[in-house]
Amino acid sequence: RQWQGAGTLSMGRTAIPCRFDADTIWLGFPAMAVQPCPVPTWANELLGTAPNGCALAGGDSGYLVLEMAPGTALESLPRPGDALAQHTTRALVITCRASGDAARARENIRLRYFAPQYGVAEDAATGSAMRVLAPYWQQAGLGPTLTALQSSAQGGLLHSRVAEGTTWIGGRVDMDGTTEPADA
Numbered sequence: 001r002q003w004q005g006a007g008t009l010s011m012g013r014t015a016i017p018c019r020f021d022a023d024t025i026w027l028g029f030p031a032m033a034v035q036p037c038p039v040p041t042w043a044n045e046l047l048g049t050a051p052n053g054c055a056l057a058g059g060d061s062g063y064l065v066l067e068m069a070p071g072t073a074l075e076s077l078p079r080p081g082d083a084l085a086q087h088t089t090r091a092l093v094i095t096c097r098a099s100g101d102a103a104r105a106r107e108n109i110r111l112r113y114f115a116p117q118y119g120v121a122e123d124a125a126t127g128s129a130m131r132v133l134a135p136y137w138q139q140a141g142l143g144p145t146l147t148a149l150q151s152s153a154q155g156g157l158l159h160s161r162v163a164e165g166t167t168w169i170g171g172r173v174d175m176d177g178t179t180e181p182a183d184a
Contacts, residue, residue: 005019065132088172130167
């Protein structure tokens with residue numbers, strides 16, 4: 001409630017730079033390499049439609065990005081469920097460029113995130129997916145700044161900025177009133 005500047009989020013031995021900008025909290029992560037790859041043959045079977053592109057990020061347990069046609073109604077795609085683990089150990093990030101109806105949130109892209117093999121059938125708002133999508137879409141020509149609508153049932157609006165080897169992930173943080181700081 002009181003913090004409104006730059007700082008560091010400390011988690012064990014990891015220190016993540018943080019910034020506060022209006023009503024958005026930004027966390028800075030080292031940029032990830034994203035490499036294009038062929039679309040897996042199983043993707044069409046699992047989603048019921050063929051992706052336009054594909055990329056990998058992270059190690060064998062990292063991320064698989066499937067790019068759908070611009071304006072695809074991602075919310076209508078089926079959840080891959082446990083069948084995903086039969087094909088990959090990677091978390092699945094499905095994305096597309098936003099179409100003209102995106103004006104309500106001014107998003108550039110949309111996404112969904114699935115990792116049932118790790119106990120996450122579908123995540124509502126996924127900052128780690130934005131860490132991957134920021135360089136992916138920058139390579140595709142969308143530039144260093146993105147706004148994304150996560151097309152999960154709950155939805156979530158996420159932001160990213162790529163600058164000087166850091167991918168900044170931002171989102172609005174609302175206090176839920178359930179906890180109070182120890183020294184308010």
